[in-house]
Amino acid sequence: MKKLSLLLFLAMVSIMASAATGDTFTVGDLNYEVFNEDRNTVDVTGLSAAGKAKSDLALVIPPVVTHNGVRYNVSRIQETAFSNSSNLKSVTFSYNPDSWVIILQGAFAFCTNLTYVRFASSTYSILSTAFIGCSKLKDFYFARTTLPIVYDFLPRNVGMTLYVSKADPNTVERYRANEKFDFIKNIVKSSLAYDFRWEDGALMAWKDNTYNRDLVMVGWDRTAGLVQDRAFVPLCGSGTYGAYGNKYNFVAIADSACLGDTYLKSIDLSQLTRMETIGVSAFSGCTSLSTVVLGSSVKTLLANAFNGCTALTDLTVNAQTPPIAFASCFTTYETTTLRVPAAALSAYKNHAVWGKFLNIKAIGKDGLPGDVNGDDVVDxxxxxxxxxxxxxxxxxxxxxxxxxxxxxxxxxxxxxxxxxxxxxxx
Structure with missing residues (x-):
């Protein structure tokens, strides 16, 4: 009996063990091949039977895939992996902070119904002819602010638009200066070039090309753009993304991220432990925004951050030290109640910008200075x-x-x- 149990245990260990280099398997719409068994990396080799059976396929390349209990990083798209896949309509590469992705020659060649592709900032290199013959390809989205290594991979389609991240003010110039993109006349900054989509539709871009995994909110997904009375309440400052276990820190709101968003009604950043910067005009013109709570880590509000937020009646700033701010950050100094930590009440009142608010109260149940026990009266x-x-x-x-x-x-x-x-x- 003990011998049988040992054999069953060894069989289970064998099943759970990493596959050898060159082994293949299928998960969902994609076929995979183990590229490096020691590093647990795999290639995407093409569509599975299930993937080929779908029409107008919106393909998502996952950052990781699990097979027999082993987690593999997706590191390459093999040569000609998806060539001549006429059912392929769009491709989105998911972000992975633990592995670069390389797209090899002819990977998507002659996918004649492919209309747009989104690259995460972990896309490292795109080799020659990767998208040759994709006659309907019109829109490219690059989340990476620094250029990936690219060769002559694009079809020279008329009217193609390249969308690049808003997280870096020099991104457009950087892409335009590269000869591989010089034929694209329309290169624009857009919040649609992103790595992450928060559950409420907020779009996040990777802050830089290191492994610090800092995220910047750059805008809203189009599908969330018409949600009435929207509240933006990210619940954690350091956690996991999706089912992949990737770590992140939410550190900033990008310039113009929510500029003119008339649907945004409230913001609560109080649970973010690394959020430091509110960008230029980040919430300018959000005319429905009535309540804002900033966390204790906020250090800087740049010009026009909340300018034109005419409905703003209640602003809470949890930072013990008054953040750097500009007079143009707000236009409702006379009508907004500013709530700050009791210990910093004097510092805010004497601050050149924060002191402009006519109604400044200590944070508490009622906000009344002197109400030590928070029972709504001072006695x-x-x-x-x-x-x-x-x-x-x-x-x-x-x-x-x-x-x-x-x-x-x-x-x-x-x-x-x-x-x-x-x-x-x-």
Whole structure:
């Protein structure tokens, strides 16, 4: 019995083991071949029977694929892998921070119904004739801000448009200067050149070409563009993307990312631990935007960030140090309530830009300075709480920063006096 169990165990281990270089398998619409068994990388060799049976196929090349319990990085598209695939309508390459992707010669040659292709920033190289004979190919999307290694891979179709990432202001010039793209007259920045699509339709671009895996929001997917009263609430600053386990950090909102978005009603970035920058005109002209919450890591708001957001009534900034900001960031200084950490209340009030807000309150249940316990009133109870703190009978950390009433960074007798003055109307 023990011998039989051992044999079953060894059989299971064998099944779970990595395939050898050259072994082939099929997952979904694609066929694969193991390229390097030591590094667990595979080539895409073409469409499976299921893929060939589909009409107007919108093909997605996954970053990883799992076979017999082993996870493989997709690293290459083999020569002529999809050549003459007349059912292929579009191709999207998914982003993988753990592996570059190389597209070999003739990989998509003569796919005569192929209309657009999206390349993730992990696309490293595209070799000669990769898309030759694709007579209907009109739109290319490149998420990579620096150029991939490319050869004469494109058909010289009239009216082709190359969409490049908005994450770098010099991307258009960089692509236009390369002789492999010089025949394309229409090279434009677009939020459609992206790596990630958030669940609510927000588009994310890889910040740079290193492995730090930082993401920048560059806009909204077209399918999410008409959603009324949209809320943008990313729930984590460092987590996983999709089912692939790739790590990311959400660090910035790109210039003009949501410019003129009249459907956006609220923004809550409070859970983002690495978000530092709101770009130029990022939310300018969002006339339905009424509530904004910025996290504690925000350091910079660039020019016109929330300019023209005429419905903005409540703005919360959780940063203990007032972020760098420009006067043009806002146009509603008289009508927006600014809520800031109680300990930093004085710093915000004395700031050249943040001090322009006429109504600045400490963050708390009610936002009333002096309301230490957050019960919606300032009274003797609040003074007693402060006295107990001075006697060592209570702790300021229990009151979410509200105990430092005068915002000087310490809780002392002056805070008690401040509460008493508020109670007396002084």
């Amino acid at each position: 003797v109870t609040d003074a007693n709480i402060l006295i107990n703190m001075l006697l060592g009978k209570d702790n300021a950390s229990n009151y979410n920063g509200r105990a430092d009433v005068n915002g000087d960074g310490t809780v002392d007798v002056s805070d008690v006096n401040e509460v008493l003055n508020i109670m007396l109307g002084k």
